[in-house]
Amino acid sequence: MAEMTPEQLRLLRDVFQNACGFVLRDDLKFIAERRLAPRLEALGLRDFGTYQRYLRFDSRGKEELDVAIDLLLPRETYFFREPAQLTTLVDEVIPRLAQDAIGRSLHVWSAGCSSGEEPYTLSMLMGSHPLLKDWDIDVLGTDLSQKALATARHAEYGPSALRSTTPEQKAQFFDLAEQGRVKVKREFKERVRFGWLNLLDAEGARLLPSMDxxxxxxxxxxFDTETRRRVVQLFSERLRDGGYLLLGHSENLFSLTTKFELVQLSGDLVYRKPRL
Ligand SMILES: C[S@@+](CC[C@H](N)C(=O)[O-])C[C@H]1O[C@@H](n2cnc3c(N)ncnc32)[C@H](O)[C@@H]1O
Structure with missing residues (x-):
């Protein structure tokens, strides 16, 4: 298998960072070699130096970049991930949203939704919430992996996607499919739309509606700090005043922005865009 020199790793890191923000760290070298080596073979390229030049300068480089991004970026996700945070959403965030929404409609965005488990989880929790009965709930899932989005649109999953789903949730939100697989029930699938969006593309994101x-x-x-800053700026533009931003448990806005306030709810910390 072809090995990556430190210089080739650095050049490839630049390519991916510019394209999608992903930082190909030194410790990911072996994973990158293993996942990208078949591409060198398929394209008849002799080493990773030639591969990075192909990505940058060949007329088919853009197409190949999408393939490489699909192979490299972590897409790990599953239904009802981080249950404590979801309990906070249900018990504390939704009641606040229901109280101060204008009209009976909510726009929710799952940014970096991978294969759809997160936006469907949000559709399930909001669509079955007693305070949101008969509300118009629009959940948007976006990602830059076409492969992940195709899985998301199909809405059929195997057991590993359900590792954090209780038997009650499974019965309530899924229909059984073949070979131990499940399909998201129609009423929870219907209100979720998917779209391709690179989070570095601020212009593209401006086409999205204002989010709650x-x-x-x-x-x-x-991402590196500068890219995080750009993406968080984009979130502050897309979120309505008083809207909420929920990050993963190991992520925070510390030293990135002053555009959000940290709200201590009884179950979790969440970010809110202050009202002017
Ligand atoms: C680890 S998954 C997280 C999925 C889900 N949010 C969750 O927590 O379960 C990260 C996702 O972010 C997407 N992603 C990474 N960089 C992105 C970018 N610049 N624009 C859009 N999506 C991106 C990846 O394709 C991947 O599907």
């Missing part, structure tokens, strides 16, 4: 809640969990950790 943004979930961006386990995405910022892969």
């Amino acid at each position: 809640v943004i979930f961006c969990r386990n995405v910022l950790i892969y």
